[in-house]
Amino acid sequence: MFRRVLVANRGEIALRVIRACRELGVESVAVYSDADSMAPHALDADRAVRIGPAPPADSYLRVASVIEAARSTGAEAVHPGYGFLSENPALAHACQDAGLTFIGPPPSVLETLGSKIAARTLAARAGVAAVPGKIPATQSDEALAAAAAEVGFPILLKPASGGGGIGMKRVADAAGLAAAAAQARREARAAFGDDTLYVERALTRPRHVEVQIFGDSHGHVVHLFERECSLQRRHQKLIEESPSVALTPALRERMGAAAVAVATEAGYRNAGTVEFLLDGTGDDARFYFLEVNARLQVEHPVTELVAGVDLVHAQLRVAAGEPLPWTGRDLAQRGHAIEARVYAEDPEQGHLPQAGRLLLYREPRLPGVRIDSGVREQGEISVHYDPLLSKVIAWGETRDAARRRAIEALRRYPILGVRTNVRFLLSLLDSPRFVAGDIDVGLVESEAAELAAADTTDWSAAAGAIAAVLEARSACAVSATTADPWTTLGAWRG
Amino acid sequence: MVEPLGDGVFRVTTEDGRQRLAWATRVGSASWVFIDGATLVVDPAAPTSRKASGTDEAALSSPMPATVAAVHVSPGQAVSEGELLVTVEAMKMELAIRAPRTGTIRSVQCEVGELVQPGHPLVELER
Numbered sequence A: 001m002f003r004r005v006l007v008a009n010r011g012e013i014a015l016r017v018i019r020a021c022r023e024l025g026v027e028s029v030a031v032y033s034d035a036d037s038m039a040p041h042a043l044d045a046d047r048a049v050r051i052g053p054a055p056p057a058d059s060y061l062r063v064a065s066v067i068e069a070a071r072s073t074g075a076e077a078v079h080p081g082y083g084f085l086s087e088n089p090a091l092a093h094a095c096q097d098a099g100l101t102f103i104g105p106p107p108s109v110l111e112t113l114g115s116k117i118a119a120r121t122l123a124a125r126a127g128v129a130a131v132p133g134k135i136p137a138t139q140s141d142e143a144l145a146a147a148a149a150e151v152g153f154p155i156l157l158k159p160a161s162g163g164g165g166i167g168m169k170r171v172a173d174a175a176g177l178a179a180a181a182a183q184a185r186r187e188a189r190a191a192f193g194d195d196t197l198y199v200e201r202a203l204t205r206p207r208h209v210e211v212q213i214f215g216d217s218h219g220h221v222v223h224l225f226e227r228e229c230s231l232q233r234r235h236q237k238l239i240e241e242s243p244s245v246a247l248t249p250a251l252r253e254r255m256g257a258a259a260v261a262v263a264t265e266a267g268y269r270n271a272g273t274v275e276f277l278l279d280g281t282g283d284d285a286r287f288y289f290l291e292v293n294a295r296l297q298v299e300h301p302v303t304e305l306v307a308g309v310d311l312v313h314a315q316l317r318v319a320a321g322e323p324l325p326w327t328g329r330d331l332a333q334r335g336h337a338i339e340a341r342v343y344a345e346d347p348e349q350g351h352l353p354q355a356g357r358l359l360l361y362r363e364p365r366l367p368g369v370r371i372d373s374g375v376r377e378q379g380e381i382s383v384h385y386d387p388l389l390s391k392v393i394a395w396g397e398t399r400d401a402a403r404r405r406a407i408e409a410l411r412r413y414p415i416l417g418v419r420t421n422v423r424f425l426l427s428l429l430d431s432p433r434f435v436a437g438d439i440d441v442g443l444v445e446s447e448a449a450e451l452a453a454a455d456t457t458d459w460s461a462a463a464g465a466i467a468a469v470l471e472a473r474s475a476c477a478v479s480a481t482t483a484d485p486w487t488t489l490g491a492w493r494g
Numbered sequence B: 001m002v003e004p005l006g007d008g009v010f011r012v013t014t015e016d017g018r019q020r021l022a023w024a025t026r027v028g029s030a031s032w033v034f035i036d037g038a039t040l041v042v043d044p045a046a047p048t049s050r051k052a053s054g055t056d057e058a059a060l061s062s063p064m065p066a067t068v069a070a071v072h073v074s075p076g077q078a079v080s081e082g083e084l085l086v087t088v089e090a091m092k093m094e095l096a097i098r099a100p101r102t103g104t105i106r107s108v109q110c111e112v113g114e115l116v117q118p119g120h121p122l123v124e125l126e127r
Helices: A011-023 A040-044 A063-073 A089-097 A107-114 A116-125 A141-151 A174-192 A249-266 A300-307 A311-319 A399-411 A422-430 A432-436 A448-452 A460-479 A485-489
Strands: A004-007 A027-033 A047-052 A077-079 A155-159 A169-171 A197-201 A207-215 A221-233 A236-242 A270-279 A286-293 A336-343 A369-373 A388-396 B002-006 B009-013 B019-027 B030-035 B038-042 B066-071 B084-090 B093-098 B103-108 B123-126
Touching: A004 A011, A004 A063, A011 A027, A011 A040, A011 A311, A011 A369, A011 A388, A027 A040, A027 A063, A047 A063, A063 A089, A077 A089, A077 A311, A089 A107, A107 A116, A107 A249, A116 A249, A116 A286, A141 A155, A141 A174, A141 A197, A155 A174, A169 A174, A174 A197, A174 B066, A174 B093, A207 A249, A207 A286, A207 A311, A221 A249, A221 A300, A236 A300, A236 A422, A249 A270, A249 A286, A270 A311, A300 A311, A300 A336, A300 A369, A300 A388, A336 A399, A336 A422, A369 A399, A388 A399, A399 A422, A399 A432, A422 A432, A422 A448, A422 B038, A460 B002, A460 B009, A460 B019, A460 B030, A460 B038
Parallel strands: A004 A027, A004 A077, A027 A047
Antiparallel strands: A155 A169, A155 A197, A207 A221, A207 A270, A221 A236, A236 A336, A270 A286, A336 A388, A369 A388, B002 B009, B009 B019, B019 B030, B030 B038, B066 B084, B084 B093, B103 B123
């Protein structure tokens, strides 16, 4: 096992890896930007190294700074987390050149899977079909239009180097193509430095079901079952769960085998995810290869709770050359897990990301609930980074038990100072279609009005009364009077 | 009834005897309150709805700290309601700033790459 590992990330995933290192007796090195000098990940690691100014391009995305931080602290390996440089072959290459172990797949695998076009070709070689699509002959508007016409509208425009739904556009007809392409190119160029697009048929009400895979350097590849991530908004996942209610044992077997086939064909090592779109439910459902996420996923805790494994421990062990800690036969799903992603965003204003200070932040402690977070009370939420604050992951013997636990956790999870999507997540978890398991990737958008109007208790009178208490208290502090303001407030009646 | 329990925690008891814990804190004139999954902001200094007030200032400024990705208009240009004026980008998301009404661009107050703050109009619109 390594003696010291550098964690090239921030937020909740950096903390998750730092803690796993500590559990295995491995020293951790955090890197931080100027905006993060007092962030939890920078405070919690055994060592912390500044790598540049706040903008990611000047810090967390700078390969040279990450490598230099590893070298200067004597780290032996680099864990990239997700996002940032995690799937960028440049970091994996630079680690190799510097004699560091990159905790992830080999650089050549990242290169192949990082191109969605090459990944589709690879999946086809492994006998796994992708959604019907077309790579345009050139990147001109005319060639895109020709490809779109051949595939048939509605289509999805996708960046070849993309991920996380950034730059992805659904186009209903030929008239909207040019404008959507221009915006997709701009977003793709800004996010990935590459504006190559391809065209894919948009399915009607598909589900997003993905399979966790894991490979080691001894020739073993296993899968750790599925996660369903159909609840998304603008292609950003909101709620993930395992098992998927859409899968039968036979379908699960087929999808798991397909994921292992893709991973084997790719020569995959360490943790990864094969994403599928599922058309229909039950034994006859068809699934299509989407892409491979060549890293640990945000939603990995769902798998950890259901399969009873620690994926980050396994990542560290496998990167250090140990064989996988489990074989396919050891693995089983037990109970049900649901993850809800808490974002700093305002659902009442088009889910705009929010920035500011967390004036009050208290995580609930409840049975069966795990919270992976990367923030603290009085910490600053910066405009520069992803607005994910934390993940609430609930486990229960049944789907409904897990769902109720997630709801209870969110109802007792005060986050004040920035707007969050907590109320929105509660509406989703309580919506009749989620309760029934009748979900698809378009649900959040198609049910937007119902979700916004979800029946909730009106607490405005109570909030007004509390505000009056706080106001009296601050007035009291200013005048330095010893009078007890509470006795003069009277009772609030709701 | 509302009782402070200390450390930002309150007990709220409704008329029918149901009770809930609430968490609250104050910044400036605003009180932030969390009860039962709902977050409420009570601010006597801002009596109008916190949603876009309908003024040009609100409509023509970025709703969040963001970077200007593109400026689509220039001074003197006539624009119609809903026309794209400026694209800003924050947290990997593009957001369109559109003309709240028909008019003529008086001036452009931002440039590509600039970090802009909410409340700062990105363009001026003549009637």
